[in-house]
Amino acid sequence: MRGxxxxxxxxxxxxxxQGHITRSDVNRAFLLVGFFEYGxxxxxxxxxxxxxxxxELSAMDQIVKxxxxxxxxxxxxxxxxxxxxxxQQTRTSDYSQDKLHGFAAVIALARVEFGxxxxxxTDSPNPYFFVxxxxxDQNEFQALLLDGAKTHYWTLLNDPQLKRVTTTVPSxxxxxxxxxxxxxxxxxxxxxxxxxxxxxxxxxxxxLASWKxxxxxxxxxxxxxxxxxxxxxxxxxxxxSTKVQExxxxxxxxxxxxxxxxxxxx
Amino acid sequence: MVRKxxxxxxxxxxxxxLIGYGLPVAQSAEMTPFQVKLxxxxxxxxxxxxxxxxxxxxxxxxVATVRTDTxxxxxxxxxxxxxxxQELVVDGRMQLIRSRFAGPLAxxxxxxxxxxxxxxxxxxxxxIQKINASPAMQxxxxxxxxxxxxxxxxxxxxHVIGNQILTARQESxxxxxxxRLSLNRLAAEQADxxxxxxxxxxxxxxxxxxxxxRSQQQQLRFRIKRIEIAEHLLRSRSSLAEQIEAAxxxxxxxxxxxxxxxxxxLEANLPSDEFASSxxxxxxxxxxxxxxxxxxxxRMEKSRLFYDGLHWWLRGRYGAGAYxxxxxxxxxxxxxxxxxxxxxxxxxxxxxxxxxxxxxxIPEVDRRHHYVWMYExxxxxxxxxxxxxxxxxxxxxxxxxxxxxxxx
Numbered sequence: 001m002r003g004x005x006x007x008x009x010x011x012x013x014x015x016x017x018q019g020h021i022t023r024s025d026v027n028r029a030f031l032l033v034g035f036f037e038y039g040x041x042x043x044x045x046x047x048x049x050x051x052x053x054x055x056e057l058s059a060m061d062q063i064v065k066x067x068x069x070x071x072x073x074x075x076x077x078x079x080x081x082x083x084x085x086x087x088q089q090t091r092t093s094d095y096s097q098d099k100l101h102g103f104a105a106v107i108a109l110a111r112v113e114f115g116x117x118x119x120x121x122t123d124s125p126n127p128y129f130f131v132x133x134x135x136x137d138q139n140e141f142q143a144l145l146l147d148g149a150k151t152h153y154w155t156l157l158n159d160p161q162l163k164r165v166t167t168t169v170p171s172x173x174x175x176x177x178x179x180x181x182x183x184x185x186x187x188x189x190x191x192x193x194x195x196x197x198x199x200x201x202x203x204x205x206x207x208l209a210s211w212k213x214x215x216x217x218x219x220x221x222x223x224x225x226x227x228x229x230x231x232x233x234x235x236x237x238x239x240x241s242t243k244v245q246e247x248x249x250x251x252x253x254x255x256x257x258x259x260x261x262x263x264x265x266x
Numbered sequence: 267m268v269r270k271x272x273x274x275x276x277x278x279x280x281x282x283x284l285i286g287y288g289l290p291v292a293q294s295a296e297m298t299p300f301q302v303k304l305x306x307x308x309x310x311x312x313x314x315x316x317x318x319x320x321x322x323x324x325x326x327x328x329v330a331t332v333r334t335d336t337x338x339x340x341x342x343x344x345x346x347x348x349x350x351x352q353e354l355v356v357d358g359r360m361q362l363i364r365s366r367f368a369g370p371l372a373x374x375x376x377x378x379x380x381x382x383x384x385x386x387x388x389x390x391x392x393x394i395q396k397i398n399a400s401p402a403m404q405x406x407x408x409x410x411x412x413x414x415x416x417x418x419x420x421x422x423x424x425h426v427i428g429n430q431i432l433t434a435r436q437e438s439x440x441x442x443x444x445x446r447l448s449l450n451r452l453a454a455e456q457a458d459x460x461x462x463x464x465x466x467x468x469x470x471x472x473x474x475x476x477x478x479x480r481s482q483q484q485q486l487r488f489r490i491k492r493i494e495i496a497e498h499l500l501r502s503r504s505s506l507a508e509q510i511e512a513a514x515x516x517x518x519x520x521x522x523x524x525x526x527x528x529x530x531x532l533e534a535n536l537p538s539d540e541f542a543s544s545x546x547x548x549x550x551x552x553x554x555x556x557x558x559x560x561x562x563x564x565r566m567e568k569s570r571l572f573y574d575g576l577h578w579w580l581r582g583r584y585g586a587g588a589y590x591x592x593x594x595x596x597x598x599x600x601x602x603x604x605x606x607x608x609x610x611x612x613x614x615x616x617x618x619x620x621x622x623x624x625x626x627x628i629p630e631v632d633r634r635h636h637y638v639w640m641y642e643x644x645x646x647x648x649x650x651x652x653x654x655x656x657x658x659x660x661x662x663x664x665x666x667x668x669x670x671x672x673x674x
Binding site: 028030031032033034036037038040041042043044045047048051052055056058059060062063064066067068069070071072073075076078079095096098099106109110112113116117120121148151152177178180181183184188 | 415505506507509510511568571572574575576578579580581582583584585586587592593594595597599600606607609615616617618620621622623632633634635636638639640
C-alpha cells in the first residue's frame with residue numbers, strides 16, 4: 001500500500017551486517033537521508049529477487065505500476081551533455097520515453113542511490129553490487145548507472161571550480177567534497193562499464209576508458225594533496241586540535257575509500 | 267507509512283506581524299507619483315519574477331502609503347496582474363508562512379495582519395468544507411467501494427485529510443497565540459478586530475475535533491471492509507497480485523483494527539456503539555487468521571518483504587531530513603533509532619515530473635547522488651531564509667557558513 005498502513009521498523013539495522021560496511025563508516029553514512037531507507041528497501045528487494053518466481057515478480061510489478069509515485073525518469077544527463085559523445089542518447093524534449101515505471105525501476109534506483117552513498121562515504125569495494133545483479137532489473141539498473149556516470153562526468157567537465165580545487169590546500173573542505181564527488185563518479189562509471197560491457201560498441205568502450213582516465217587523474221591529484229596535507233599535519237601542532245583531528249579523520253576515511261575504489265576498479 | 271508532519275514554523279512571521287508602525291499616508295482617488303513608481307519598479311517586477319519576499323516587501327510599502335482607500339492602486343494592479351493589493355499581500359505572505367520562511371521581511375501594518383488572519387480563517391473554512399464533501403468521509407460510501415484499489419484510494423484520502431486537519435490546527439494555534447499578543451498596545455478598534463479573529467478561530471476548533479473523529483471512524487470502516495474483501499479474494503480464484511495484496515492486508519490492517527476495536531470496546535459507554543461489539547472484533551480476528559492460512563507462510567513473508575521494501579523506498583525517495591537542504595539527518599541519527607527514522611514526508615503523495623516539465627521538479631532532489639557529495643564530515647547546515655547558521659549539532663559550536671551550489 002502507499003503508506004496508509006503503519007509499518008514498524010522491524011527491519012532496522014538488518015542490512016548493516018551485509019557487505020563490507022564497517023561500523024564507523026555506517027555511522028557517518030547514516031546521516032544521509034536515503035542511506036538507511038534505500039538500504040532497508042534493498043535488503044528486502046534482494047530477498048525477493050532470490051526467492052520469488054518470475055510470475056510473482058511480475059505480479060509485484062503490476063502492483064507498483066498502479067501507483068504514479070514509483071515512476072523514475074532516466075536520461076537526466078541530457079540536461080548537462082557536453083559535446084558529441086557516442087554514449088549520448090538521442091536528444092529529445094519528450095521525456096516520456098525515459099519514464100521507467102515498475103518494480104524493476106524501483107529496485108534499480110535503490111541500487112544506484114544506495115551504491116553511490118556507499119561509494120562516497122564508506123570503503124565498500126563493490127558499492128553497487130550490495131545486492132547481486134538479477135535479470136529482472138538488470139536493464140533498468142544499467143540505464144540508471146550509466147545515466148548517473150554520464151551526469152557526473154559531464155558536470156565535472158563543465159565545472160569551472162574543479163581546476164581551482166586541484167590547487168587548493170586540503171584544509172579547505174571543498175577538496176574533501178570534490179574528492180568524494182570524484183569517488184562517486186568513478187565508482188559509478190566502473191560499475192556501468194562492468195555491467196554493460198557486452199552491449200557497448202568499441203567506440204563507446206574507448207570513450208568510457210578515456211572518461212575513467214580523466215577522472216582517475218584528477219582524483220589522483222586530490223588524493224596526493226590530501227596525503228601531503230595529512231603528513232604536514234602530523235608534524236604541526238595547531239591550536240584547534242579537536243577540530244583539525246576531526247577533519248583529518250575524515251580525510252583519512254576519504255583516502256581509504258579512494259583506495260578501495262581504485263582496487264575494485266582494476 | 268509513519269509520517270512526521272512538517273512542523274510549520276510560522277511564529278516568526280506572526281511575531282513580526284505584531285509590531286506595527288506608522289508611516290505618512292496619503293488619501294487620494296489617484297495614485298501619487300511615489301506609488302506609481304513603487305508599483306512599476308518593485309511590485310510588478312517582483313510579481314512577474316515570482317519573488318514572494320520582494321513582493322511582500324514592496325506591497326507592504328505600498329500599503330503604508332494609503333490610509334483606507336486602495337481603489338486606485340487596486341485598479342492599477344488589477345490591470346497588470348488581475349489581483350488587488352490585498353490579494354497580493356495575502357498571497358505573498360501566505361506563501362512565505364507555508365514555506366516556513368523566517369528571514370527578514372517587511373514588518374506588516376495592522377491592516378496586513380488582519381488581512382492575513384482573515385485569509386487563514388477563510389482557508390480553514392474551505393478546508394472544513396472540502397473535507398466534509400470528500401467521498402471518503404461519507405459513511406454510505408463504505409458499502410459501495412468493493413475493490414482493493416478503490417479502498418486503498420479511500421484510505422489514502424483519509425490519511426491526507428488527517429494531515430490537513432493537523433496542519434490547520436497548528437496554524438490556528440499559532441494564529442490565536444499571535445493575535446492575542448500585545449493586544450493592550452493596540453487601539454481599541456484594532457484590538458477588537460483581533461479579538462473577533464480569535465473568536466472565529468476558536469469557533470472552528472470543535473469542527474476540526476468532529477472531523478478528526480469521523481475520519482478515524484471512516485478509516486476503521488474501510489479497513490474492516492478491506493479485510494473482508496481480502497479474505498474473499500483468497501477464497502476465490504484471484505490473481506497473484508491480488509493474493510499478494512490480500513496477504514499484506516492481513517498483516518497491516520489486521521492487528522491495527524483488532525487493537526482499535528478492543529480499545530473502543532473498553533471505552534464505549536453505549537453497547538449499541540457501532541464498533542463496540544465483541545462479535546465484530548471476533549469476526550475480524552477470525553478473518554485475519556483465515557487469510558494467513560489461505561495465503562500460507564511463504565506468501566505472507568514475501569508480501570511483507572515487498573510492501574515493507576516499498577515503504578522504505580518511498581521514504582528514501584521523498585523523505586527530507588532536518589538539515590542540509592533536507593539531504594541530511596540530525597547528528598543524533600548516529601546514536602538514536604528514533605532520530606534515524608524520523609523524516610519529513612510530503613503531506614500528499616508526490617507524482618514525479620519529467621525533467622523538463624516544471625521549474626519546480628518533483629521530487630526536488632531527482633537523484634540524491636547528485637548532491638550528497640557536497641556534505642562534509644560532521645557538518646550540518648541549517649538555512650532559514652536568508653539567515654543561515656551552521657552548527658555542529660553535537661557541540662553547538664558555530665561555524666562558518668558554506669554556500670552549496672546546485673549540482674546543475
